[in-house]
Amino acid sequence: MTQGPFENIQLCSTISATGRLELSLKESRLDEPGDDEIVVAIEAAPVNPSDIGLMIGYGDITSLRAEGTEAAPVAVMDVAPQLLPLVAARLDVALPTGNEGAGLVVRAGVNAEHLLGKRVAAFAGGMYARYRILPAKDCLVLPDGASSAEGAAAFVNPLTALGMVETMRREGHKALVHTAAASNLGQMLNRLCLADGIALVNIVRSKAQFEMLCAAGAKHVLNSASPDFEDELKKAISETEATLAFDAIGGGRLAGTILGAMEAAQAERGGKYSLYGSPVRKQVYIYGALDVGPIEVQRKFGMAWGMGGWLLPSFLDEIGNEAAERLRNRVRAELRTTFASQFHSVISLKDALGTDAIRNFAERATGRKTLIDPRRD
Amino acid sequence: MTQGPFENIQLCSTISATGRLELSLKESRLDEPGDDEIVVAIEAAPVNPSDIGLMIGYGDITSLRAEGTEAAPVAVMDVAPQLLPLVAARLDVALPTGNEGAGLVVRAGVNAEHLLGKRVAAFAGGMYARYRILPAKDCLVLPDGASSAEGAAAFVNPLTALGMVETMRREGHKALVHTAAASNLGQMLNRLCLADGIALVNIVRSKAQFEMLCAAGAKHVLNSASPDFEDELKKAISETEATLAFDAIGGGRLAGTILGAMEAAQAERGGKYSLYGSPVRKQVYIYGALDVGPIEVQRKFGMAWGMGGWLLPSFLDEIGNEAAERLRNRVRAELRTTFASQFHSVISLKDALGTDAIRNFAERATGRKTLIDPRRD
Numbered sequence: 123m124t125q126g127p128f129e130n131i132q133l134c135s136t137i138s139a140t141g142r143l144e145l146s147l148k149e150s151r152l153d154e155p156g157d158d159e160i161v162v163a164i165e166a167a168p169v170n171p172s173d174i175g176l177m178i179g180y181g182d183i184t185s186l187r188a189e190g191t192e193a194a195p196v197a198v199m200d201v202a203p204q205l206l207p208l209v210a211a212r213l214d215v216a217l218p219t220g221n222e223g224a225g226l227v228v229r230a231g232v233n234a235e236h237l238l239g240k241r242v243a244a245f246a247g248g249m250y251a252r253y254r255i256l257p258a259k260d261c262l263v264l265p266d267g268a269s270s271a272e273g274a275a276a277f278v279n280p281l282t283a284l285g286m287v288e289t290m291r292r293e294g295h296k297a298l299v300h301t302a303a304a305s306n307l308g309q310m311l312n313r314l315c316l317a318d319g320i321a322l323v324n325i326v327r328s329k330a331q332f333e334m335l336c337a338a339g340a341k342h343v344l345n346s347a348s349p350d351f352e353d354e355l356k357k358a359i360s361e362t363e364a365t366l367a368f369d370a371i372g373g374g375r376l377a378g379t380i381l382g383a384m385e386a387a388q389a390e391r392g393g394k395y396s397l398y399g400s401p402v403r404k405q406v407y408i409y410g411a412l413d414v415g416p417i418e419v420q421r422k423f424g425m426a427w428g429m430g431g432w433l434l435p436s437f438l439d440e441i442g443n444e445a446a447e448r449l450r451n452r453v454r455a456e457l458r459t460t461f462a463s464q465f466h467s468v469i470s471l472k473d474a475l476g477t478d479a480i481r482n483f484a485e486r487a488t489g490r491k492t493l494i495d496p497r498r499d
Numbered sequence: 500m501t502q503g504p505f506e507n508i509q510l511c512s513t514i515s516a517t518g519r520l521e522l523s524l525k526e527s528r529l530d531e532p533g534d535d536e537i538v539v540a541i542e543a544a545p546v547n548p549s550d551i552g553l554m555i556g557y558g559d560i561t562s563l564r565a566e567g568t569e570a571a572p573v574a575v576m577d578v579a580p581q582l583l584p585l586v587a588a589r590l591d592v593a594l595p596t597g598n599e600g601a602g603l604v605v606r607a608g609v610n611a612e613h614l615l616g617k618r619v620a621a622f623a624g625g626m627y628a629r630y631r632i633l634p635a636k637d638c639l640v641l642p643d644g645a646s647s648a649e650g651a652a653a654f655v656n657p658l659t660a661l662g663m664v665e666t667m668r669r670e671g672h673k674a675l676v677h678t679a680a681a682s683n684l685g686q687m688l689n690r691l692c693l694a695d696g697i698a699l700v701n702i703v704r705s706k707a708q709f710e711m712l713c714a715a716g717a718k719h720v721l722n723s724a725s726p727d728f729e730d731e732l733k734k735a736i737s738e739t740e741a742t743l744a745f746d747a748i749g750g751g752r753l754a755g756t757i758l759g760a761m762e763a764a765q766a767e768r769g770g771k772y773s774l775y776g777s778p779v780r781k782q783v784y785i786y787g788a789l790d791v792g793p794i795e796v797q798r799k800f801g802m803a804w805g806m807g808g809w810l811l812p813s814f815l816d817e818i819g820n821e822a823a824e825r826l827r828n829r830v831r832a833e834l835r836t837t838f839a840s841q842f843h844s845v846i847s848l849k850d851a852l853g854t855d856a857i858r859n860f861a862e863r864a865t866g867r868k869t870l871i872d873p874r875r876d
Contacts, residue, residue, distance in 0.1 A: 176774045207763075208799065212771035386584075395588035398810055409802075412634050417796040421749060421788065422585065426813065430782075430805030446598060461584045 126163065128152040131499065133250035133471050134216040137201055137209050145197040145475055146190065148216055152253050160258050162242060165270035167223030167249040167462065169492040170278050171370075171410060174483045177219050179187040180205045183484045188477050195475040202476040210336065220250030220494070224264065224273035234258035241270055245277035250471060252496045255334070260278045262450055268457060271465070274493060275306075278434065278454040280461040281446075283311040283411070285437045286368050287320060292441075293405065297321035299359065299367035301378055302412060302486050303343070304331035306463050307370075311339045313460045321362035323355070325376070331488065352379060360387040367406040368432065373413030377406045377429060378420055385423035398426015407432035412486060466490045470498035505529040505538065508876065510627035510848050511555045514578055514586050520558040522574040522852055523567065525593055529630050534608040537635050539619060542647035544600030544626040545840065546851070546869040548747075548787060551860045554596050557582050560861045565854055572852040574707040597627030597871070600640065601650035601658050611635035618647055619817050622654035627848060629873045635806055642834060648842070649835060651870060652683070653809065657830040657838040658823075659786070660688040662814045664697060665826065669818075670782065674698035676744035676757055677737065679789060680720070681708035683866050684747075684839050689717045690837045698739035700732070702753070708865065716779040729756060744783040745809065750790030754783045754806060755797055762800035776801015784809035789863060843867045847875035 124432030131147045138144070142451050146263035155161050181199030201209070224243035230236075244263035248254055264273040290298055300311055316339055317321040323342040324335050335343045342358045344351060358364075359380075367380045388400035404423055409432040419429070440448045453461050466489060473479055474494055482490060508524045515521070532538050539552050546762035558576030567573030578586070607613075619638035625631055641650040667675055677688055680701035692699040693716055700719040712720045719735045721728060735741075736757075744757045758781050765777035781800055788811040796806070815823045830838050843866060850856055851871055859867060 172774065179774065191860075209772070210766060211770065215772065216773070378793075389584075389587060395586070395594070397549065397556065397594065398808075398812075401813065405807075411798065414798070416755075417794075417798065419794040419796070421791070421794065425786075425810040426809035428805060430807070431775075431802035433802040435775075436778065436803065467802065481874030 128253050130251060130263060131471060131496075132218050132248060133220065133474060135219055136216045137213055139206070139213050141201040141203060141206055143178065143199045143201050144178060145480070147194065147471060148477070149235050155229055155231045155255050156232070158233045158258055159231045159255050160227045160234045160235055160242070161229035162225040162229045162244070162254050162256055162261070162494050163224050164225040164249055164251055164254055165241075166225070166274035167220045167494045167496075168275040168278075168465065169483055169494065170221060170275075171412075171486055172278065173221055173250075174218060174486060175411075178480060178484060180209055183481065186477055186480055196473055196474045197477065197480055203394055210307035218251065219247030221245060221247055222275065222277045223249035223254075223494075224270040224276065226270070227252070228253075228256070237261070237263070240264070241268065241273060243273040243276040245281075250474065250494055250496070252499070253470075262454060265454060265457060270492060271468070271495075272457060272462070275463040276453055276457060276461065277308045279310050279463060281438065281449055282307055282434050283314050283461075284449045284452065285434060286311060287314060287318065288441065288445070289407070289437065290320070290366050291433070293366065293425075294324050295363035295364070295405070297323070297362035297366075299323040299325065299364045301325045301367070301376060301380075302327070302370035302410070304334055304490070305370065306491055309335070309338060310461060310463075312338055316340075317460055322365065323358045323364055325355070333394035345492045346376065350385065354385045355380065357428040360390060361370065363387075365402055365404050369406055370406045370410030371412045372408045372410060372417055375418045375420070377408060377417060380406055381427050381429070382420070382422040394413065396424070399426065401426050403428070405429070409433065464491065465493040468493045468495050468498075470494070471496050472499055503613075505630050507624060507628060507630045508848060508873075509595050510851060511595065512596055513582075513593045514557065514590055516583070516590050517828040518578040518580060518583055519554065520578050522554060522857070524848060525853070530605055530632060532608045532611070532632050534561055535610045535635055536608045536632050536639065537604045537611050537614050538606035539602040539621070539631050539633055539638070540605045541600050541602040541626055541631055541873050542618075543602070543651035544597045544871045544873075545652045545655075545842065546860055547598060547652075548863055549599055549655065550596060551787075551863060553594060553860060555857060558578055558587055558857065563857055564852055572849055574852045574854065574857055595625030595628065598622060598624055599652065599654045600626035600631075600871075601647040601653065602631070603647070605630075607635070614638070614640070617636065617641070618645065618650060620650040620653040622658075627851065627873070629876070630847075638830060642831060645834060648845070648870060648872075649839070653830055653834060653838065656684045656687055656840060658764065658815065658826055659684055659811050660838075661826045661829065662811060663688060664691060664695065665748070665818065665822075666784070666809070667697070667743050670743065672741070672743035672782070674700070674739035674741035674743075676700040676702065676741045678702045678723075678744070678753060678757075679704070679747035679787070679865070681711055681749065681829040684870055685714070686715060687838055687840075689715055691799050693717075694837055700735045700739055700740065700741055702732070723753065729760065732757065732760040734764045736760050737767060740764070741781055742781050745811065746783055746785045747787030748789045748796055749785045749787060750792035752795045752797070754785060754794060757783055758804050758806070759797070759799040773801070774801065778803050778806070782806070786810065841868065842870040845870045845872050845875075847871070848873050849876055
């Protein structure tokens with residue numbers, strides 16, 4: 123057992139009542155783990171869109187500036203006064219960041235000693251840190267030989283992809299539409315649907331993304347920038363009979379356009395006229411906010427429609443422990459295949475406070491995903 | 500038993516493939532009722548928004564013109580070419596109109612003779628007619644002494660109001676928000692919520708409507724034209740803890756504004772900060788289309804939200820026969836109190852083809868509801 127006490131550093135985000143958003147490294151001395159707890163030395167934690175939201179989501183990126191010293195860097199942004207009511211509950215609180223990550227178990231309580239020396243992953247928050255104390259039961263033990271980088275993103279994207287398929291089955295749909303489909307998550311969902319024989323309509327935003335997904339074996343890939351996009355969408359939905367979509371974008375017209383295409387595909391199948399459109403339920407879940415502008419919905423889809431938020435932790439609560447455990451076991455079994463993540467760069471906690479790194483986060487660009495490795499600090 | 504055969508007339512709506520919408524009276528000879536059927540001589544049928552949708556929903560009201568003769572009037576409107584695909588399934592079909600109504604049972608099959616001479620109401624379509632053959636089991640026998648005018652609107656509005664309250668209970672909400680709350684339906688929902696002790700936030704669009712609902716005993720009435728509307732809405736939602744709304748309007752920003760006010764009310768209650776907002780589910784069901792323009796949703800309400808269509812027949816299917824029967828029994832018991840409707844005018848089938856009448860329908864104005872009485876023809 124590694125000896126303590128441990129000096130810890132944690133990447134925290136604070137918004138002051140005056141609208142100053144500050145990212146900095148907070149030092150602390152780590153507590154002893156409880157009987158059922160372990161201390162994980164974090165070796166890898168991905169920067170997901172949800173992390174970016176917590177770190178800098180309300181800041182004005184054009185106001186970004188470096189403060190502090192080289193040894194203790196601080197990144198600062200302004201938050202517009204009208205946004206402050208939305209974050210009232212976090213004002214002046216230093217929020218630890220980093221939803222998920224993986225590392226080495228370096229210390230363990232008396233009931234968790236079997237985990238010492240193993241690599242584990244967790245979805246527990248506060249993972250952008252040198253160390254993290256966690257309940258042993260919340261950790262996923264990585265397969266033998268897997269690195270922390272391979273296990274770092276074992277929760278958010280894999281469980282989201284599995285959650286989409288599980289939602290589809292539970293709500294009685296037979297195929298899926300996915301937007302922002304070239305993302306790490308989108309590529310994963312594509313592999314999962316190919317493995318499970320589920321028809322998936324992938325919507326991307328560029329020719330390069332289109333080609334990448336086609337090369338990955340995707341059967342239905344549409345570029346929303348194509349002039350024939352709406353016709354292509356209707357055709358793909360007709361072929362797959364998809365009546366459920368997951369949308370990462372939110373703002374703009376895409377979610378409504380998808381519902382309209384689903385209705386048009388149903389109308390083509392014929393049946394008796396109803397003022398209220400097809401009785402088949404059409405649903406779009408919005409799970410992201412790549413566009414935070416207003417959602418614009420032109421209703422061309424009768425009355426059997428729904429739109430709403432979809433959030434992984436709420437979904438996991440809803441399906442219960444046993445079903446969630448089944449999903450986690452599948453992730454563990456296919457961590458290096460179906461659920462593998464790709465990272466564009468690996469940086470230290472201090473690097474993550476640099477203005478270049480933060481601008482990169484803020485762009486949320488496909489194919490530029492970052493991994494934080496606190497051993498580099 | 501009245502002797503047949505009966506000469507029938509039915510008010511039908513037809514859209515031709517060339518975009519000509521025609522309202523006319525179709526003559527036919529009535530069949531004999533089957534063993535379990537009755538013939539109802541219609542005495543009263545209301546013109547609800549859903550009827551207006553079927554009659555003239557896709558027509559351009561500015562193109563309305565009278566054709567035909569005094570004995571056989573025809574009203575004609577143009578349908579824009581781009582709307583024709585939406586009505587592909589009804590092209591060149593003369594659709595009988597009139598969702599609900601009431602009348603006298605003038606003939607009955609062998610198993611339904613006990614209904615002869617009684618007044619019944621039904622929600623069966625094709626009620627804008629002199630006669631309607633109906634399965635006896637689908638009819639609601641009116642209480643002794645009730646007129647057809649009193650029973651004419653016993654289904655759509657009463658069951659919709661009861662359905663809103665039932666949906667609230669089934670989905671675990673404790674109070675309601677209702678828009679276009681000064682409508683016949685809105686007044687009914689207000690009486691129902693007062694009777695059942697359910698907190699209801701009524702949103703209206705004018706001072707006159709505000710005063711009318713206040714005079715009817717409503718506790719929370721808001722005028723969306725007020726400059727302080729958003730603050731008042733948040734306050735009313737805070738007080739009532741409403742997390743479910745029924746919206747008759749659809750287009751514009753109101754549905755999204757309601758979700759935002761629900762979130763703000765939750766945020767005020769405190770609790771731990773989450774990037775994803777309050778975990779309490781907030782839902783708006785859109786059951787009408789007073790504004791057919793785009794729905795604009797500015798997301799200021801975290802991830803626990805939903806928006807979607809709500810349709811009475813689908814709701815009744817979903818809850819099953821026994822539950823629906825329980826609702827119908829309550830309507831029958833309170834037909835002259837909670838579920839009473841007010842009508843502004845009573846007209847004949849021929850009158851309903853007049854351009855003035857049709858312009859009045861198209862305005863869907865609060866307080867100008869029409870009843871059709873085919874005995875006047």
